[in-house]
Amino acid sequence: NLDLDLDRDYLGKENCTEVLVLTRPDAIQGIHESFLEVGADVVETDTFGANKLVLAEFDLVDQCRELNRKAALVARAACENFATPDRPRFVAGSIGPGTKLLTLGNTHWDIMLDSYAEQVRGLLDGGVDVLLIETSQDLLQVKCAINACLVSLRERKLTTRDVPIMVQVTIETTGTMLLGTEIAAAANALAMFPILSLGMN
Numbered sequence: 001n002l003d004l005d006l007d008r009d010y011l012g013k014e015n016c017t018e019v020l021v022l023t024r025p026d027a028i029q030g031i032h033e034s035f036l037e038v039g040a041d042v043v044e045t046d047t048f049g050a051n052k053l054v055l056a057e058f059d060l061v062d063q064c065r066e067l068n069r070k071a072a073l074v075a076r077a078a079c080e081n082f083a084t085p086d087r088p089r090f091v092a093g094s095i096g097p098g099t100k101l102l103t104l105g106n107t108h109w110d111i112m113l114d115s116y117a118e119q120v121r122g123l124l125d126g127g128v129d130v131l132l133i134e135t136s137q138d139l140l141q142v143k144c145a146i147n148a149c150l151v152s153l154r155e156r157k158l159t160t161r162d163v164p165i166m167v168q169v170t171i172e173t174t175g176t177m178l179l180g181t182e183i184a185a186a187a188n189a190l191a192m193f194p195i196l197s198l199g200m201n
Contacts, residue, residue: 017049019060045072045091047095051096071123091129098112101137102140112141113148130165137170139179166198
């Protein structure tokens with residue numbers, strides 16, 4: 001029981017778990033360590049919604065890069081407590097789908113690209129081992145997030161060999177992504193991108 005307080009720990013921003021890396025890094029690190037303790041090799045940063053488009057809903061846009069940097073550092077600290085020479089532990093920078101879908105016209109490509117690029121800058125600042133674009137429902141959003149990763153990597157003269165990009169899409173009970181894309185079509189569309197893996201849930 002973490003006994004988190006809405007006003008004290010969430011700063012009054014209900015459902016914004018990302019802010020906890022600033023107010024309660026001990027709690028977030030403890031969650032990471034609970035997974036590492038039972039055998040996890042990789043932990044995800046507490047940044048699922050830490051892009052500018054989502055953070056705008058909580059008046060935290062100006063904190064985007066710092067939230068992601070701090071989240072990566074908290075996850076790294078947990079990994080360092082469990083890593084051994086024979087068994088290193090890794091940090092995956094979590095990049096969620098956000099609350100706006102490009103295909104539905106909720107936002108524009110350039111706005112989303114900027115939103116994700118700033119998130120990735122923070123994750124790279126904190127030293128993540130891999131970038132994980134996850135729980136994606138819109139193929140266009142996935143492409144935008146991948147491009148944002150590539151932009152931010154290029155800014156540092158890094159490539160996907162230095163920090164790989166992994167993608168995970170969500171498949172509905174209908175057998176397709178939310179907006180109708182079949183997994184085979186998604187795999188084919190993403191084959192041209194330098195991603196390490198494509199998974200689904």
